[in-house]
Amino acid sequence: MPALVLLGAQWGDEGKGKATDLLGGSVDYVVRYQGGNNAGHTVVVGDQKYALHLLPSGILSPGCTPVIGNGVVVDPSVLLSELSGLNERGVDTSKLLISGNAHVITPYNVTVDKVTERFLGKRKIGTTGRGIGPTYADKINRVGIRVQDLYDESILTQKVEAALDVKNQLLTKLYNRRAIAVDQVVEELLGYAEQIKPYVTDTVLVLNQALEEDKVVLFEGGQGTLLDIDHGTYPFVTSSNPTAGGACTGSGVGPTKISRVIGILKAYTTRVGAGPFPTELLDEDGEALRRIGGERGVTTGRDRRCGWFDAVIARYATRVNGLTDFFLTKLDVLTGWEQIPVCVAYEIDGKRVEELPYSQTDFHHAKPVYETLPGWSEDITKAKSFSDLPKNAQNYVKALEEMSGAPISAIGVGPGRDETIEINSFL
Known part of the structure; x- marks a missing residue:
């Protein structure tokens, strides 16, 4: 049963769209298993660039069924x-499948998100x-709206x-906003x-029937390992599980059916939004990485924070996801540097630490220990x-x-679909 999970091994934006698209012609189903339109993928096909926010990258591969x-x-x-x-650009989207159990982002969810971030001020999380x-909070609190609810x-x-009974109290009494009308939301949905x-x-x-028929299913995560709600740099994380375990709960396919777990690594490191980032560069090198790498969020349009490669994070991603392979992206961006630092450990309170500290306080104070290549x-x-x-790139x-x-x-080695060196086949 060839089921593969493909996920980000850093803070997201590693190039998962390119990796998924590379495999798209060889797989039968590509499944998004978590996140929403806060996760963007850029896929370059020939001279065409596609920015996908919610749809699985497999929607660009003829013969592949994309699944939400x-x-x-x-x-x-x-x-x-x-x-x-996509339809206007000649892409066939008719094969898309959406789970009736997926939760719906309502207008009041968007309103609450925005006003909460403003209210937090300097303590904001940096959400989209x-x-x-x-x-996701409504889902856990069991007051969420699912896709299937739109048909009753x-x-x-x-x-x-039920949801607005509480949220309108919050909006009017705490945030000094107008209440949201129930009938208006229902009509829109x-x-x-x-x-x-x-x-x-x-x-x-x-999906389970497809695997029983020996179809190839690729599970595509949004964001990245260090943004996982359980295993990321909490609270500066997303609200779902981009790690490999999320592929099972987010799709209904059991873990015994997963054959490979592929982590996407950028040849350096980037992060969008607030939160700790030990190798962040606030100098000319950081600006050069941003400019050469085109480091701007696909969905948010925000500049990404840039830093050197962090091996501590990569090792952590290998462990928590059970990674079998890495896909290294954007190696070409590093062309031109005479020396390239790589973070091999952290210094925390004068001590060398080679594994990701479990303490949030320690991670905030971690200083990178570099080796230069x-x-x-x-x-x-x-x-x-x-x-x-070149030998040094090797x-x-x-x-x-x-x-x-x-x-x-x-x-x-480049943004294009064909600008990839395949060392070992993923299938």
């Missing part, structure tokens, strides 16, 4: 807008303001009333129901095999592999 699993939170307006944009966290107006109305109905199904059944100046974007890379990849704890099976 039960663990995803869905903003219907964003979904329909994204589908429309798209209602993701409040929707009575149940939908009751659920919206019902307006989406028929438009998305052709895509809604029991995706748990579909020789760089290269040759253009590597035309490299087709590992041996085509040595850099080998060093990262040894430090990270899992084999690097593919290397991105």
Whole structure:
């Protein structure tokens, strides 16, 4: 049963879209299992660039069925807008499947997200303001709206009333905002129901039957390991589980059916939003990485914070996800540096620490311990095999592999679909 999980091994934005797209032509299903339209993927096909926010990257691969699993939170307006944009560009979106158990991001979830962040001021988390966290909170509090609820107006109305009983108190008495009308929310949500109905199904059944028929299923995570609600740099995290375990709960496919877990690593490190970042560069090198790497969030439009590669984080990702392989992206961005520092450990209170500290306080005070590797100046974007890379680039990849704890099976040497060196097949 060839089921693969593909996820971010850092703080997200590692290039998962490119990796998924590379495999898209060889797999039958690509499944988003968590997150929402706070996670963006950029996929370059020929001279065309596609920015995907909610849809699985597999939607760009003919013959592949893209699936939005039960663990995803869905903003219907964003979904329909994204589908429309792809249709206008000639992309066939008719095979998309959406779990009836996926939760819906409502207008009041977006409102609560934005006003809460403003209220927190300097203590804000750095959310995208798209209602993701409040929707997951509603899910856990059992007052959430699921996709299937859009097809029963009575149940939908009751659920919206129950949710707004509390939220309107919060909005009016704490945040000094106007109350939100129940009928207005119900009317808006019902307006989406028929438009998305052709895509809604029991995706748990579909995916398990596909695996029983020896179909290849790829599970695509949003964000990254260090943004996981349980295993990330809490509280500066997302509200779901991008780690490998989330693939099972977010899709309804059991862990014994997963055959490989592939972590996507950028050849340096980036982060969007607030939170600790030991290798962050606030100098010319950081600005150069941002400029050369085009480091701007696909969904948020925010500049990404940039830093050198952090092997401590990579080792942690290997452990908590049970990674079998790495896909190293954006190696080409490092071309031109004479020396490239790599963080191999942290210094915390004068002591060398080689594993990620479990204490939030310790991690906030972690200082990177660097080893410097020789760089290269040759253009590597035309490299087709590992041996085509300059010797120093080869040595850099080998060093990262040894430090990270899992084999690097593919290397991105440019943004294009064909600018990838495949060392070992993922299938």
